[in-house]
Amino acid sequence: MxxxxxxxxxxxxxxxxxxxxxxxxxxxxxxxxxFDVSPGEVFVIMGGSGCGKSTLMRxxxxxxEPASGEIFYGGESFTxxxxxxxxxxxxxxxxxxxxGALWSSMTLAENIALPLEEYSGLRxxxxxxxxxxxxxxxxxxxxxxYYPSEISGGMRKRAGLARAMALDPEILFxxxxxxxxxxxxxxxxxxxxLELKESLGTTFVVVTHELASIFTIASKAIFxxxxxxxxxxIGPPAELRDHxxxxxxxxxxRRGEEEHE
Amino acid sequence: MRSRRSGAAAAAQAQDLAKVSLQREGDQLVxxxxxxxxxxxxxxxxxxxxxxxxxxxxxxxxxxxxxxIESWDSTVVxxxxxxxxxxxxxSIPVDHAGLPDGVRRLVELARAVPERGTRTExxxxxxxxxxxxxxxxxxxxxxxELEFLGEVARAFGAFVxxxxxxxxxxxxxxxxxxxxxxLGIASLVxxxxxxxxxxxxxxxxxxxxxxxxxxxxxxxxxxxxxxxFMTAIIVAGRSGAAYAAQIGTMKVTEEIDALRTTGISPMxxxxxxxxVALVLMMPLLTVYADLMGILGGYLxxxxxxxxxxxxxxxxxxxxxxxxxxxxxxxxxxxxxxxVALAGCKQGMAAGNSASAVGDAATRAVVNGVVAIIVACGVxxxxxxxFGI
Numbered sequence: 001m002x003x004x005x006x007x008x009x010x011x012x013x014x015x016x017x018x019x020x021x022x023x024x025x026x027x028x029x030x031x032x033x034x035f036d037v038s039p040g041e042v043f044v045i046m047g048g049s050g051c052g053k054s055t056l057m058r059x060x061x062x063x064x065e066p067a068s069g070e071i072f073y074g075g076e077s078f079t080x081x082x083x084x085x086x087x088x089x090x091x092x093x094x095x096x097x098x099x100g101a102l103w104s105s106m107t108l109a110e111n112i113a114l115p116l117e118e119y120s121g122l123r124x125x126x127x128x129x130x131x132x133x134x135x136x137x138x139x140x141x142x143x144x145x146y147y148p149s150e151i152s153g154g155m156r157k158r159a160g161l162a163r164a165m166a167l168d169p170e171i172l173f174x175x176x177x178x179x180x181x182x183x184x185x186x187x188x189x190x191x192x193x194l195e196l197k198e199s200l201g202t203t204f205v206v207v208t209h210e211l212a213s214i215f216t217i218a219s220k221a222i223f224x225x226x227x228x229x230x231x232x233x234i235g236p237p238a239e240l241r242d243h244x245x246x247x248x249x250x251x252x253x254r255r256g257e258e259e260h261e
Numbered sequence: 262m263r264s265r266r267s268g269a270a271a272a273a274q275a276q277d278l279a280k281v282s283l284q285r286e287g288d289q290l291v292x293x294x295x296x297x298x299x300x301x302x303x304x305x306x307x308x309x310x311x312x313x314x315x316x317x318x319x320x321x322x323x324x325x326x327x328x329x330i331e332s333w334d335s336t337v338v339x340x341x342x343x344x345x346x347x348x349x350x351x352s353i354p355v356d357h358a359g360l361p362d363g364v365r366r367l368v369e370l371a372r373a374v375p376e377r378g379t380r381t382e383x384x385x386x387x388x389x390x391x392x393x394x395x396x397x398x399x400x401x402x403x404x405x406e407l408e409f410l411g412e413v414a415r416a417f418g419a420f421v422x423x424x425x426x427x428x429x430x431x432x433x434x435x436x437x438x439x440x441x442x443x444l445g446i447a448s449l450v451x452x453x454x455x456x457x458x459x460x461x462x463x464x465x466x467x468x469x470x471x472x473x474x475x476x477x478x479x480x481x482x483x484x485x486x487x488x489x490f491m492t493a494i495i496v497a498g499r500s501g502a503a504y505a506a507q508i509g510t511m512k513v514t515e516e517i518d519a520l521r522t523t524g525i526s527p528m529x530x531x532x533x534x535x536x537v538a539l540v541l542m543m544p545l546l547t548v549y550a551d552l553m554g555i556l557g558g559y560l561x562x563x564x565x566x567x568x569x570x571x572x573x574x575x576x577x578x579x580x581x582x583x584x585x586x587x588x589x590x591x592x593x594x595x596x597x598x599x600v601a602l603a604g605c606k607q608g609m610a611a612g613n614s615a616s617a618v619g620d621a622a623t624r625a626v627v628n629g630v631v632a633i634i635v636a637c638g639v640x641x642x643x644x645x646x647f648g649i
Contacts, residue, residue, distance in 0.1 A: 103511075114525070115524075
């Protein structure tokens with residue numbers, strides 16, 4: 001394998017991505033991505049619509065294979081791992097999909113119980129209690145026996161977060177937390193993310209293009225540029241807005257408004 | 262009076278229609294816009310302008326005169342974009358100064374972002390290349406089919422060893438939906454089919470005074486083939502389509518992805534219970550349909566052909582034996598497997614939109630029915646060869 005100059009420090013962080021190139025067939029989405037995520041960080045993947053944010057998240061979860069490059073968790077290669085090893089990683093991840101992706105044939109409590117039944121050694125009654133606790137953490141106390149179709153979109157999203165947290169994951173992946181939510185609900189979800197980061201020390205990987213959200217939650221952000229098809233900036237968002245070398249990054253973080261200097 | 266007035270109004274409207282006039286002023290082409298440019302009226306073509314642009318001699322620039330314009334909407338912009346494109350392809354500059362302010366802004370807005378991302382049609386290529394591409398598509402399709410079967414087999418192995426992850430309550434519900442809930446329609450269809458078989462046979466057999474053999478015809482026909490066949494067609498329409506739609510929708514809402522990231526195989530969780538439910542229920546439905554079909558024949562035989570009830574039953578018992586019964590039930594089971602696989606396969610392969618789920622359901626039924634008919638044909642040949 002040819003080593004490119006972009007290789008930085010050896011991968012020891014919680015998540016390390018080295019020279020990742022993503023493509024659909026012949027169409028390259030992003031090339032040569034390199035970044036590290038440390039424990040307890042809220043890492044935001046940002047960029048314009050269709051730049052490959054969600055694709056990058058799917059790569060990190062092993063749902064799509066990279067065209068080239070490698071993904072490491074805790075210094076161990078995830079890309080080269082066997083199917084069994086990967087499944088054991090999945091236990092340490094939680095994922096909140098865009099619409100919540102609750103299993104529609106199950107109640108909220110059953111949705112949260114399923115991962116617990118799979119991977120925890122808890123008894124049925126305890127599982128029910130844990131599910132109730134997770135629901136009350138996201139403000140859905142008393143909704144155990146509701147079906148996903150009976151609650152609103154914002155509630156579905158929070159229930160999805162409760163399910164993603166079921167196994168107290170080390171890393172929580174969140175796809176577009178603000179999508180389809182009103183500003184208040186969206187803010188509440190952001191607060192919830194920060195609260196979980198503080199209290200449980202969970203690492204977050206969040207895909208979003210919502211500026212308010214980015215500035216509220218992100219400790220570090222990566223900017224994927226559609227035009228160059230690569231990451232053009234990485235760092236704390238406020239710093240990038242004021243000091244990034246790349247005008248496209250500054251413009252994105254200022255909503256395209258003029259810089260006043 | 263009234264009609265004359267409306268006639269006059271129509272005439273006035275006709276005069277108001279959008280009009281384009283072309284005039285040369287030195288080396289400039291002046292495009293005059295007049296009348297009312299409304300989306301409800303007609304849109305003048307740009308052919309005249311293009312002809313004028315080609316000269317001779319070709320103009321050095323285009324200007325507009327919009328003094329005669331009465332009202333306008335986006336149609337005028339559509340027309341102007343056509344003129345712009347024609348001018349661009351001939352490298353003739355366009356001066357927007359003569360346009361109304363709003364129109365000018367819209368034209369500039371429409372031209373602000375350069376054209377890009379036009380879908381490129383797949384090059385047709387030579388016939389040989391097309392055959393090659395077709396071959397590759399068929400090959401990929403077959404490979405996908407095999408991959409699906411392999412994954413199902415693996416998940417089914419886990420199921421047999423009791424290691425598959427699925428919910429028992431889901432399986433119970435699926436069994437109920439595939440079995441008990443289908444009884445009504447299965448009764449109706451097999452009863453009627455028994456009736457039809459009896460009528461068709463009676464017309465011929467009565468000519469020879471052999472109406473009693475209607476019992477043989479219906480009994481053997483239903484038990485050996487038709488009960489399983491008709492039930493399978495019903496199940497393809499009910500359960501096959503439902504499976505494709507359920508799984509396809511779960512794909513759209515990312516529920517399948519959520520299963521995968523939880524470490525649960527959708528094959529074990531969704532596909533295997535559905536396949537098992539249908540494979541368990543089809544033999545039972547087939548037996549049930551056997552009886553309903555024979556009942557249909559009985560009604561015709563006893564009610565219309567004046568065969569005595571005992572004689573009809575005796576004749577049926579004498580005609581139908583286990584070499585008819587078991588192949589029928591086995592066929593039913595195989596059809597059930599095919600329908601379930603076709604439904605689940607289409608659901609798993611569905612695209613990410615509402616129309617894609619509809620397509621998946623349609624394909625599930627079509628593929629299911631085709632698979633049933635092909636399997637039925639194969640079964641006939643096999644039983645003929647082995648003399649069953």
